[in-house]
Amino acid sequence: MGKIDYISAFYNTDHDRKSLVRGIASLFLLNKLTAHAIPFGSLISFKNLLLSNEALKNRLSLVKDNSGIQLYKLSYNDKDSHERKSGHFFIYEHPDYENIFCAITIEGNEFYHNALLPFLQNRRLNILLTFISHRILKKLLDDFQSKYQIKKIIITRASCRLRLTDEDKEEKIFPMVGWPNMDLQEAFSWVYQNNGWFRSLQFKVDDAPTSEKISLTRQGIIQTGGMFEKVFESFVLPICTLIQKNNEFFGNRSRKTNKDLQVKPLIIDFGADNFAEVSENEKFINTIKQLKASSTSVLHGNPYIHLSVIDYYDGSSFDLYVLSASELFIVPQMKGTVASIKRLINHIFDAYAEGVIKDYSEGFYAAKS
Amino acid sequence: MQQNPKPDPQGELKDKIDYYLQTVHALVGFMHLFRFDQSQMSVNTDVTTFQGWRLEPSDKKKKKNNGEEVKFVTPDLGIVYEGNKGILAEAKASFPRNTEYWKKPFEQLMSYDDDLKGWPTESGHVKNHDIVLLVNQERCSQIVRYYKGISEKEIKIERPFIIVQFNRSDGRRQYYFFQKQFGDLSNEGVNVRLDDGEKLPMDLFVAYYAKIKLYDSEPPIPYLIQLIWENVVLQHVLDNPKFPYLRKRQRLEVILQLNDILAELSSGYTFHSLHADTPGRKPQIPQKSWIVKACDCLVKYKEAEWIDGKDTIKIYFQRYDSVLDHFIACCAEEVEDKQLNLFDAIQN
Numbered sequence: 001m002g003k004i005d006y007i008s009a010f011y012n013t014d015h016d017r018k019s020l021v022r023g024i025a026s027l028f029l030l031n032k033l034t035a036h037a038i039p040f041g042s043l044i045s046f047k048n049l050l051l052s053n054e055a056l057k058n059r060l061s062l063v064k065d066n067s068g069i070q071l072y073k074l075s076y077n078d079k080d081s082h083e084r085k086s087g088h089f090f091i092y093e094h095p096d097y098e099n100i101f102c103a104i105t106i107e108g109n110e111f112y113h114n115a116l117l118p119f120l121q122n123r124r125l126n127i128l129l130t131f132i133s134h135r136i137l138k139k140l141l142d143d144f145q146s147k148y149q150i151k152k153i154i155i156t157r158a159s160c161r162l163r164l165t166d167e168d169k170e171e172k173i174f175p176m177v178g179w180p181n182m183d184l185q186e187a188f189s190w191v192y193q194n195n196g197w198f199r200s201l202q203f204k205v206d207d208a209p210t211s212e213k214i215s216l217t218r219q220g221i222i223q224t225g226g227m228f229e230k231v232f233e234s235f236v237l238p239i240c241t242l243i244q245k246n247n248e249f250f251g252n253r254s255r256k257t258n259k260d261l262q263v264k265p266l267i268i269d270f271g272a273d274n275f276a277e278v279s280e281n282e283k284f285i286n287t288i289k290q291l292k293a294s295s296t297s298v299l300h301g302n303p304y305i306h307l308s309v310i311d312y313y314d315g316s317s318f319d320l321y322v323l324s325a326s327e328l329f330i331v332p333q334m335k336g337t338v339a340s341i342k343r344l345i346n347h348i349f350d351a352y353a354e355g356v357i358k359d360y361s362e363g364f365y366a367a368k369s
Numbered sequence: 370m371q372q373n374p375k376p377d378p379q380g381e382l383k384d385k386i387d388y389y390l391q392t393v394h395a396l397v398g399f400m401h402l403f404r405f406d407q408s409q410m411s412v413n414t415d416v417t418t419f420q421g422w423r424l425e426p427s428d429k430k431k432k433k434n435n436g437e438e439v440k441f442v443t444p445d446l447g448i449v450y451e452g453n454k455g456i457l458a459e460a461k462a463s464f465p466r467n468t469e470y471w472k473k474p475f476e477q478l479m480s481y482d483d484d485l486k487g488w489p490t491e492s493g494h495v496k497n498h499d500i501v502l503l504v505n506q507e508r509c510s511q512i513v514r515y516y517k518g519i520s521e522k523e524i525k526i527e528r529p530f531i532i533v534q535f536n537r538s539d540g541r542r543q544y545y546f547f548q549k550q551f552g553d554l555s556n557e558g559v560n561v562r563l564d565d566g567e568k569l570p571m572d573l574f575v576a577y578y579a580k581i582k583l584y585d586s587e588p589p590i591p592y593l594i595q596l597i598w599e600n601v602v603l604q605h606v607l608d609n610p611k612f613p614y615l616r617k618r619q620r621l622e623v624i625l626q627l628n629d630i631l632a633e634l635s636s637g638y639t640f641h642s643l644h645a646d647t648p649g650r651k652p653q654i655p656q657k658s659w660i661v662k663a664c665d666c667l668v669k670y671k672e673a674e675w676i677d678g679k680d681t682i683k684i685y686f687q688r689y690d691s692v693l694d695h696f697i698a699c700c701a702e703e704v705e706d707k708q709l710n711l712f713d714a715i716q717n
Contacts, residue, residue, distance in 0.1 A: 102435075211468075256604075265579065269469075297595055297599075297693030297694065299386065303543065308693065312615070315603055317600070319578070319579045321579075323570070323571040333600065334604055336453065
């Protein structure tokens with residue numbers, strides 16, 4: 001019997017949350033598989049979101065629907081062969097958080113890259129992936145290592161961005177991909193010393209029976225060839241919690257829905273005096289101008305920064321201010337959706353610098369004066 | 370021979386926008402001196418501030434020297450503290466170079482030197498009030514000298530009159546600096562603070578800056594269009610199901626009533642939210658004439674069309690990489706065309 005039979009049988013089984021995760025872990029023992037897990041938030045139930053969309057009926061069908069787990073079949077056009085193909089994916093409904101889900105597929109890289117990920121990303125108005133800061137990425141890996149008493153985590157592939165000084169002595173951000181085979185601590189220390197941050201990491205666990213690799217991206221997408229239960233426990237579930245926390249923190253910031261049209265600003269504290277030199281202002285403004293599908297109006301650029309930004313994806317708009325050397329103030333205007341706030345912050349973290357996100361309080365700034 | 374600098378209409382428009390915003394910031398900062406209780410780190414609930422309110426003159430000042438009737442005066446900023454003490458302030462970030470034009474602002478201040486009616490108090494009056502002129506530091510000494518020179522002859526202000534200078538200053542934190550240059554405020558606490566000057570960090574006012582974008586003075590046209598485009602037109606175009614799929618250079622039509630533009634800007638982007646709700650005294654900010662002018666420009670730039678006179682407008686919404694830069698460029702082009710036409714006329 002071929003491996004496809006195991007998988008078909010697996011798809012034919014009625015799963016609950018536990019049996020799905022355990023089942024995938026068991027399949028790994030029988031077959032050489034790759035699982036992809038994409039945790040995300042949605043404004044409404046995933047089932048309603050998809051099944052209410054007529055245009056999707058030819059592409060997507062609900063195969064099974066059991067307590068908290070749904071199995072879908074998704075059709076797509078193969079780019080190389082131009083054939084019509086299909087694959088399956090599960091939707092795992094988080095038991096505690098409403099409208100927080102994880103899409104899981106064991107169909108392999110082709111289905112993930114050509115069908116599932118584009119399908120979810122194209123629904124960006126309704127589906128919110130997350131963003132994992134460098135600091136949280138390290139914490140997830142440290143927790144994973146200590147929880148399962150793993151002696152060593154070896155970074156096998158890393159995509160990072162480094163802030164380096166070029167020949168003209170100008171600081172620029174360079175993307176870099178490497179295969180360092182470094183220990184976790186060593187790799188993070190190297191990136192820190194080179195003024196950079198990781199965008200995705202692939203690693204292996206040296207005392208695992210197999211040498212299967214696990215990878216984790218800044219969007220919270222996980223790929224693994226083994227240890228599925230542990231990976232689910234240590235990465236998927238904490239990332240779901242992070243999405244939920246972000247939704248709560250970034251939610252209800254549209255002025256239109258606030259009493260007396262009040263503003264609810266956010267702060268990104270870069271932790272260092274990034275804006276001590278006025279030349280930095282131009283770099284920052286240029287970074288914001290690179291935000292896809294947006295308008296950036298510069299109301300003031302030097303010595304302080306005041307930008308007015310529109311996100312054309314959903315019509316959210318923001319005022320951005322840099323009024324001190326280390327902080328950026330983001331003020332959502334009439335419409336400021338969670339998706340848009342996250343998109344803006346992700347872009348800043350990814351293309352400029354990471355920082356700690358805080359809530360604004362007038363009293364705090366008055367006390368500083 | 371000294372050459373005239375090359376005209377830079379875009380730069381001039383940007384400077385005008387900066388001056389406008391500096392005035393807004395100065396008004397917010399000055400208001401804060403009274404409104405925020407530093408010992409408690411909280412907003413003083415017994416301080417009321419208002420902006421652009423119509424106050425009625427007393428009978429003896431209802432007629433100007435030339436016989437013209439004065440129905441009301443509208444100071445830039447009003448403050449009531451301790452129940453029945455008041456401040457009326459006028460802010461000027463830029464004064465013209467030519468001092469011949471300086472008398473007018475002082476005449477305006479003289480009109481506030483009156484037992485005005487319509488203050489947000491039970492009686493509609495205050496026991497006494499100060500009159501404050503807020504000016505940019507770069508012209509302040511000249512202005513003080515000018516006032517001292519004419520105060521006894523042409524300009525007479527009986528009530529306490531104070532000139533406060535402000536400027537924006539750099540540092541690790543950006544500040545607005547306020548310092549008294551003439552006269553004494555009746556509020557002793559604030560008066561002492563302004564003797565040596567007070568630095569107010571801009572980060573303290575983020576919440577105000579983001580919602581107060583207009584005051585009782587006509588803003589530069591590209592800035593007003595940007596406010597209308599981003600904060601009114603955008604909100605209405607969102608209702609169109611085609612919005613998420615709108616590509617660059619494609620247009621979506623939005624039909625708006627002028628009164629809706631007025632109402633939305635007034636409620637969302639002026640000092641409106643700080644006012645006590647007193648019918649009839651709500652500020653007319655922005656004024657309808659400003660909006661008509663901005664919409665006329667949109668029509669001229671082929672970004673809109675009037676429908677049924679000038680009460681309704683159809684705007685063609687487009688995605689611009691920078692809304693402000695786009696409209697500054699449109700306005701600057703118009704200025705340049707005018708200059709060229711003038712040059713051609715002289716040549717011919």
